[in-house]
Each structure stands twice: as C-alpha cells, then as structure tokens.
Amino acid sequence: MIDKKEMDILKQLSKLQFTEQKEAELMRDMNRTLRTMGMLEEIRSDFPVAAVCEMREDEVTASLPQETMLKNAPSAENGFFICPGGKQDDSPTA
C-alpha cells in the first residue's frame, strides 16, 4: 500500500506537487486502484519476445532549422532555451 512516505518519493520522481488535501485524495485513489487490480499472476512463459522493430540504416538526414524548433519554447534567445541556473555551490573550493 502507498503511504505518506511513498507519496513523497513518487512526487519527487514525478516532479509533481499537490495541496495536502489533494495529496490525501490521490493517495486514497491510488490505493483503491491497486486493490481493485489485485496482484498479477506470475506466468512462467516460454513464449519468445515478439520482435516488432525493424532495423534501418543509420543515415544522416537534414533536421528542422534551429529557429523553427525553438518556436514552441516558452522562452528562447540567441538559439538557446532560457531557464534558471542551477543552485550556486557555496562550499569552499580546494
């Protein structure tokens, strides 16, 4: 079952945050889903893995222009995506 500690880990993995009330609601919902689904049977299967991918030549082809690809960026400048910098490392350098 999913508890508060597990929810904290999942939120971090999912990069999501919730209000306290919504988080409690989601936890109940997820636990209900897991109960409904039950545990899957373990199947000892000798069936081969179905191969669906066909290999193709690795060819260099033209890609869309950089300017076009940046059109949907929330913030871009001089061919770069704009985003906040990483945290400053305050620890003393050697």
Next chain:
Amino acid sequence: MIRQLHETLLKKEWKAEELTERYLSAIRNTDSHLRSYITVSAEQALEAARRTDRKLAQNEPIAMLEGIPLSIKDNISVRGMPATCGSRMLEHYRPVYDADAVERLKQAGAVLLGKSNMDEFGMGSTGATSFYGRTEHPFRYGFVSGGSSGGGAAGVAADLAVCGLGSDTGGSVRLPAAFCGIVGLKPTYGSVSRYGLIAYASSLDQIGVLAKNAEDTAIVFDAVSGYDHRDATSSRHRRISAIAELNQPLRGKKIALLTDLFQLLPSELQPVFSKVVSEFHFLGAEITEVCIPHLSQAFPAYYILACSECASNLARYDGVRYGYRTDKFDSMEELVTKSRSEGFGWEVKRRIMLGNYFLRAERYDTYYQRAVQIRRSITCEMEQRLKEADMLLCPSALTAAYPFERKNDAALVYQTDCCTVPASLSGLPAVSVPCGFDSSGLPLGIQLIGKRFCEHTVLNAAYQYEQVSSDVRRAKTGGDFFGI
C-alpha cells in the same frame, strides 16, 4: 458515404467549397453544445476545398478523399495548427511538422476541418478529462461519448465531419465508436506510422479511423497506412487494399467467439450479441468458441504498462523546451515541478504517479515484469487461435454509454475497457461496428479482431455484416443535406 460524396463532386452537383462550408456551418451551429472540436481551421479547410474545385474546373482527375472534410484528433500533429492533446500543458503548442498520416491525407487532397476533442493525453474512457470541456454524447445529453477519441467519434456521429483520425492505446478509437454508433478501426501496431502522434504509451499507441461505415473506414485506412522510416516501429509488411476486399463473401470464413468476454455480458445485453452471432452465421461464417488463458489479467497488465510508459513519456514536459511554463519560480527544480503541476490535469498526474510506483526498482518485478509476461502470453495465445480462425469476435464493451456522474465508478471503467485491451496488448487489428441498441436506445458495438496486418479481413467482415444487419443504425449520411 465518401464514395457518394466523391460522385457528387465529380458530377459537379456540389462544389467542394460548398461541402466544406456545410460542415463548418454545422460545427458553428451545434458544436458549442457537443464540444467535439478543440480547434476549427475554417480558412485552411476552405482553401483546401478550393484547390479541389480548381482541379475539378479543369477536369483533372481527383482521388477518392479529395475535397472530403474530416477531423484530426488533437494529439496528431498538423503543421501550424494547435495540438493541445486536450491539455493545458500544450495549450499554445503548434507543431512545426505534419504527422505521417496527415501528410498522406493532405497528399490525397482531404480537407482538414480541425482538431477533435479528447481525454487529456488520451487518458480516459469518457471524453471528460479534456481541459477544454467534456464532449457530450451525440444522441443523449449528459452521457459520455467514450474516450479518449470522444470528440472525433461524436463529431462523425453528429455529421460534423465525414470521418476522422483518432488514436487508440487501450480502446480509444473502438470504445467511443461503439458508444456513438459508428465504426472505429484500430489497425495493426506498425500499420500506420506514429510519426507526429504525441506519445502516451508508445508500445500501445496506434492511429486509427472513425467513420460512419466500413467502406469509409477502409478508404481512409488505405490512404493513411504504409511504411514510414521516421517511425522505428513502422512495418514494411506488404499491404492488401482493404477497399478491394470489401465485397468478398464471408462463406467459409472462420469466426471464433471469445467466450471469456461474452460470458461477462450483462443478461439484458445478451440477446443483442446473440443476434449478431446468428447474423454472421447467416452470412455463411463458421462460428466456433475459444478461450484465452489469462485474459482476465489483460486489463491490469495493460494498466500497468500504459501508466509506466506514460510516466516515462510525459517526463519530457519540463516547461523549458515546449509546453506550459509557470509564472513564478526561483530554481530549475521549482520551474519543472510547478510547470508540470499546473499544466497537467488530475488523471494525467494520477497515471504518472502510478507509473512511477510500478517502475520503482523494488517492485519492478511484481508489476512491470509480470505485466510484460502476461502481455506476451495473451499475444501468443491470440495468435495461436488465429491460426485456426480468420478472426475473433467479442463485444466492444460490456455496456452502452453512461451518465457522466458515473465516470469514476471503477467497475464501470473495467466494463468499458476489458474488451478492447486484448487487441491493444497484442497489437492485432480490431474494428468496432455498431450492432444494435440497449433497452434505452443507446448504441452498442461488436468487435472483430484479425490476424496481424489483416485489416482487410476484419473490414470485409464488418462491411458484409452491415449489409445484413437490421439493427445497424444506418448512417445519417448527410444525405439529407446532399441528396444522396
């Protein structure tokens, strides 16, 4: 319907522009209630129609789909047209390229009316999780249209498009088709390129067709299927034209009933489906019964795989490269977390969280690994049965459309999805065909599942069934408007 409209264009009884304008006008008049479209691209549609008219004026030959107005699900990329996926996350996203299926439709001269409404990122069976408002059932207000391609199905059923492209991950084309009383085809995985289809669960996603009847479905399927090097899972398998096979008699064809699913039908619906079986028998098909081991595990296995792939695929939405970005943030971590939390709706967040739960190292074996094994077992068992039969037959769902208030009823969700997920897990082609009505008059669908790359077989059977079935809701062809 496409064939008849094609003939009216050839005979110059209607101009393509008039035809398109008729559909645009119907959308303007009724879609504020139905909400089957998220975006309507009137100018682009009329311009495409005028191109057809110029060809006709010069007596140039036109292809079957030329000038035919259709809708595209909002998770399929059309260059310059919004592709919101029913989500706030992609509210302002405009693809800079066409999906392969869209390229093919444009090449065939089809008129794209706009982008149809859908459950957010394809996650839902009701049409209710769209950020842009729920799609109503075309025949009963307050009832679900089915999902996730609910907008496309409702639009076709309500004559707001001749046909449409949808996408099917666990039944998202077949289920809304069944609920709305139209035909829905999920092709074999690899038949139609996924290039330009915004991903939900890549090993299951497949672009499909929504149409009034089997013939229209075959015409559109023939147009959009084919190998595409830009999709690594696209197949080079030689295609057999579906339209060329429609008139083949069913005499001697073997149809195996999936008894595990027929047995789950509520007693009040059993007579409808028994009648379907007798009609296939009347058409000369040999009917047998088969069971598939572990079929009861198909739904949980599907759910685990779909959520796991969703958690992985939707990790790309970070508020940096494209998609929604939050207003206030102090760090990269905050930018990503807040953008995702504000941009995604409840159902998407729920499935991402569940997906990450299933994928955590300590329970990977008990969930993901077992789900993969069950998938493999069901696939091989279904293919084995299809060595002895030409196709499998089962209901498209164990219920007709239901009121929106019941959308969170877990038992009902199971009833709507359990019949469609086996073909999704196995990647086999499946078509849902209208087969009658429940006691309240809502449509029901029957599903034909074929051998890999045998869309022509299931569409042939669907077409033949339409010719004899008295209960199939005859397509309101738009013939009222167009005199056909």
